[in-house]
Amino acid sequence: MNETDPKIEDALRGATLYGDDFSLDEIDAWFADEKEGYAKLDHADSLTDVYHYHALDAAYAWNFLPPGQLDIIGLGSAWGSEFKPLADRVRSLSIVEPAEKFWRNDISGIPATYIMPNANGRLPYKDASFDVGTAFGVLHHIPNVSQVLREMARVIRPGGRLFVREPVTSMGDWRKPRHGLTSRERGLPKEFIRNLCDRMGMELTAEQLVGFGPLLNLAFRFGLIEPWNSSNFVKVDSLLSRLTEWNWSYHRTGFLRRFAPTVGCWVLTRQGDAPGGS
Template identity: 35%
Template sequence: MDKDKYLEKCFKGEIIYGDNFDVDEIKNWFEMEEEGYSSLETIELEDLNKNIYHYHQLNKSYGFKYIDSIKSFQNVLGIGSATGIEFEPIIEKIEKLYILEPSDVLRENKIKTLDIHYEKPTINGEINFENNKFDLITSFGVLHHIPNVSFVMSEIYRVLNNDGIFLFREPIVSMGDWRENRPGLTKNERGIPIKALKKIIKENNFEIIAENYCFTLTTPLNKIFRKFSKNPIYYYKFYILLDKLISKILSFNIKYHTTNKYDKLYPQNVFFVLKKRNLD
């Protein structure tokens, strides 16, 4: 397939850009993204350095509520979880926490009293742990920074224990033309088309426990809201609940890529709760 036709299929949301890259292309991508996020000048990163995390209410409403009945997790893996602050709401459930983190900057030794065991991601996407290692894996807005999404998802399935839970949120829109400079975004990040994402989930034999859409009109509303608030609009539970309703209603209208800034009345993200089927 020639490059123009390939990109056309990517922007139509038929395939995932980068998912078929060779070793050299993946290595080049990895080098650009390794400190790509940590080097951005964003309010989110500034707040993270102050131990302020914007997504607790989102993660509770869309993810953690589905594991309330589980008393403990022996081994937990956070993919791209940086300082580990995302785990604060469930820290009492975690016995041992591992984090795959490319950045050497976004790290802490502990989250509260829990030690963090860091590992660097491999360039090819292999997760260097044994089969069935983890009872819980999280990945909140990380997979769209990775080229070979399909392979990494298969690795997540491999290292997840039977009946283990995988919580993840991803943008399902292009996030603009990644061939051009996009303020506030890294060089290569792009959303994952929802049809392609569901195909990967099915191919890996995950069971879908929950599938919820979010962040409809959040960007323009947040620009207005931040004029009056020190925190983003999605920091607050009232907005998460409102957005959940709006996103559910408008999920039929999802488009992967549009150049019309007024034609974006649909959810920008999806939040999945997946379970590894016990096939033994």
């Protein structure tokens, strides 16, 4: 990676999202680096379906579900464990997931269909095929985020919802090795989703920055290994994140800049008349 690349300099300032305008060859190279990078990390993907974000999802996603039985598409949802609380609401579930070790036919009684993603982001579904789409913690691994989100928006029905949760920091300087991270992953600047909404035909229904860094560090230090499964933690974090949002910056090079939220949660609604529940 060229350390003096002006595109990287712009991206580290949060002015653009690095990789979003890559060519197909550059996208292929990105995914090759990601695959190799994960093989070199000290940790491996979990081989259990333990899910650490149920309380977070309940607060910032599932509270905004459209009515009725739902056809859902999950992007990079691995085991699909985030959908377990919705077992009585799901009519169909499709998951776009590159790691076949996560594929299964049933998730808490929900029939699941898995497909491989395309590097170009295109989905093999007709327009308006789903009531709900999710992208939880996957877009920061993908170069062409705008294209991927436009495809997700395309397959959502009018009045349907697209839920996105992603880091909103650079996650360090990706021109240098970062402990526990691949060379490519980076968060989304907090204005990125908002600025993309109109081009996707989506309305921004709700936006919340969460993940107050010092609180997360304290939680882990005192043995709360699943803070996002605690509704009380989510409430305290929400307060601290709102109070410190003014201090947000994308690339955090100073100690005091750490006192700010680190994750964005967005609820996007497909423009048009809402579908009827069934």
